[in-house]
Amino acid sequence: MIRLYNVHKNYGQHVALRDVSFTVSKGEFCYITGPSGAGKTTMLKLLYGAIQPTTGQLQVAGMNLSLLKKNQLPLLRQQIGIVFQDFKLIPTRTVGENIGLALEVIGTPRHLIERRVQAVLNIVGLPGRDHLYPAYLSGGEQQRVAIARAIINDPSILLADEPTGNLDGAMAVAVMDILQKINLRGTTVLVATHDAALMKRFPYRCIRFRNGQLEKR
Amino acid sequence: MSLTFLQHIFRRATRSIWENLYLNAVSASVIGASLILLGLYSLVQNNLSTVIDSWNKDVHVSVYFADDVDEERRLELRDKIHGMSEVIQVRYVSEVDAKNWMLEEVSGIEDTLKELGDNILPASLEITLDAQMAHPKRIEEFASKIDYDDFVATDYGVEWVDKFNAFLRMFQALGTFVGLLIIIAAMFLVTNTVHLVIYNRRNEIEIAKLVGATKSFVVLPFLIEGTIQGLIGALGALTGLWVIHRTLVNQLQQHETLKMMTDLSFIPVGQQLLLLFIGLTLGLMAALIATLRFLRKVG
Numbered sequence: 431m432i433r434l435y436n437v438h439k440n441y442g443q444h445v446a447l448r449d450v451s452f453t454v455s456k457g458e459f460c461y462i463t464g465p466s467g468a469g470k471t472t473m474l475k476l477l478y479g480a481i482q483p484t485t486g487q488l489q490v491a492g493m494n495l496s497l498l499k500k501n502q503l504p505l506l507r508q509q510i511g512i513v514f515q516d517f518k519l520i521p522t523r524t525v526g527e528n529i530g531l532a533l534e535v536i537g538t539p540r541h542l543i544e545r546r547v548q549a550v551l552n553i554v555g556l557p558g559r560d561h562l563y564p565a566y567l568s569g570g571e572q573q574r575v576a577i578a579r580a581i582i583n584d585p586s587i588l589l590a591d592e593p594t595g596n597l598d599g600a601m602a603v604a605v606m607d608i609l610q611k612i613n614l615r616g617t618t619v620l621v622a623t624h625d626a627a628l629m630k631r632f633p634y635r636c637i638r639f640r641n642g643q644l645e646k647r
Numbered sequence: 648m649s650l651t652f653l654q655h656i657f658r659r660a661t662r663s664i665w666e667n668l669y670l671n672a673v674s675a676s677v678i679g680a681s682l683i684l685l686g687l688y689s690l691v692q693n694n695l696s697t698v699i700d701s702w703n704k705d706v707h708v709s710v711y712f713a714d715d716v717d718e719e720r721r722l723e724l725r726d727k728i729h730g731m732s733e734v735i736q737v738r739y740v741s742e743v744d745a746k747n748w749m750l751e752e753v754s755g756i757e758d759t760l761k762e763l764g765d766n767i768l769p770a771s772l773e774i775t776l777d778a779q780m781a782h783p784k785r786i787e788e789f790a791s792k793i794d795y796d797d798f799v800a801t802d803y804g805v806e807w808v809d810k811f812n813a814f815l816r817m818f819q820a821l822g823t824f825v826g827l828l829i830i831i832a833a834m835f836l837v838t839n840t841v842h843l844v845i846y847n848r849r850n851e852i853e854i855a856k857l858v859g860a861t862k863s864f865v866v867l868p869f870l871i872e873g874t875i876q877g878l879i880g881a882l883g884a885l886t887g888l889w890v891i892h893r894t895l896v897n898q899l900q901q902h903e904t905l906k907m908m909t910d911l912s913f914i915p916v917g918q919q920l921l922l923l924f925i926g927l928t929l930g931l932m933a934a935l936i937a938t939l940r941f942l943r944k945v946g
Binding site for chain 1: 649651652654655666850851853854855856857858859860861862864
């Protein structure tokens with residue numbers, strides 16, 4: 431599902447990632463971990479095409495990102511779901527509209543979007559909240575809305591960048607429960623985190639970075 | 648591009664107009680104001696051209712007899728000139744006719760004219776030429792053909808029409824130049840206003856791109872928004888121009904001396920459509936430039 435061969439990423443003189451190679455299989459749950467500045471976010475940005483590797487080969491969902499043209503980027507993004515630490519919800523749109531955006535961009539009819547929104551809200555435990563605006567929700571609920579948006583188009587891969595970073599313990603566990611549930615449905619899940627307690631509570635394979643290099647695959 | 652996709656795009660465009668009503672109103676007003684300026688120029692230019700055309704078609708030459716030419720010779724010359732191929736009509740105006748005409752046209756000079764006697768104004772022939780003669784050189788050639796000693800003066804009033812034509816040509820050139828400047832200035836203002844609308848929605852655009860929005864999904868709503876701004880601006884301008892035109896006609900009708908100008912015509916349909924087209928293009932181009940500039944910045 432995800433393959434990296436000798437990937438390097440430099441920002442000018444600064445080396446963010448050095449000679450990174452690993453594979454994540456279909457349906458796997460996997461952590462990308464390491465201290466701050468280790469390269470976790472850079473790694474995720476490479477995986478959803480926000481940046482290009484300086485050298486090396488990168489394959490995600492059957493697409494070679496090193497050869498990806500700019501106009502093919504939406505195709506990649508339509509096949510993966512992304513969850514951010516700061517949720518990235520549109521404050522002027524309702525929960526339903528925020529979640530439905532991922533289907534709107536591919537031209538799904540409105541009645542189908544509404545039906546799917548209700549279904550994913552049930553999965554993340556927020557039934558009937560589609561008419562609320564994000565500001566009326568707690569941090570944990572907003573993160574669950576972000577997860578609902580990421581899974582509404584049944585992506586094969588879900589990337590989560592510090593999804594519990596802004597949440598308290600109980601909320602973090604609730605979010606991890608949802609991610610686990612999504613993984614059990616067959617979605618490959620990659621979670622970038624440095625929360626050791628959470629990784630201990632939900633033990634999965636860890637890909638550990640330090641100073642831009644792989645420490646553990 | 649599916650119909651559902653287009654429905655989403657239109658819904659996003661109309662929603663954005665509603666959410667950024669003030670900025671959209673500013674853009675539409677700028678477009679409208681520019682088109683009103685262009686339209687006013689058109690209105691003036693069209694009406695001036697109509698007046699000049701009518702002057703040009705109405706080709707007249709007047710020749711004034713010397714005092715010592717008798718009536719018989721005058722009528723002989725009238726018939727001779729009437730027989731020329733370029734001439735449509737010749738009217739003999741005697742000294743008495745000329746004086747009567749003067750009395751009709753200018754009030755309060757009866758006593759003065761009585762004192763001066765009957766022969767104060769010279770007798771003349773008023774010659775109407777064929778419309779094909781409406782050219783200064785041809786009229787001059789004709790005037791030289793009838794340059795008899797019996798006439799003391801010839802007046803064919805073309806020189807100043809010619810000068811007016813030259814003024815009109817300069818007015819047209821100046822109008823085109825100023826019109827272009829107005830369009831460029833409007834484009835600049837509208838582009839920056841649309842840029843503000845896009846900037847207000849930058850987070851939404853970023854998020855839409857993260858969930859797989861294509862370039863067309865991002866750009867098209869702004870283009871539709873720009874086109875709607877252009878359409879509203881152009882329709883507003885045409886309405887404004889019509890109101891200005893009607894007000895002007897009504898004002899002119901109230902003034903006795905300006906009544907002859909009340910057949911002031913509105914800009915022709917072709918130019919109205921052109922203004923509409925300019926408005927739409929202005930809105931569309933401004934939105935396109937602003938959106939592409941924004942996308943180039945954010946990548």
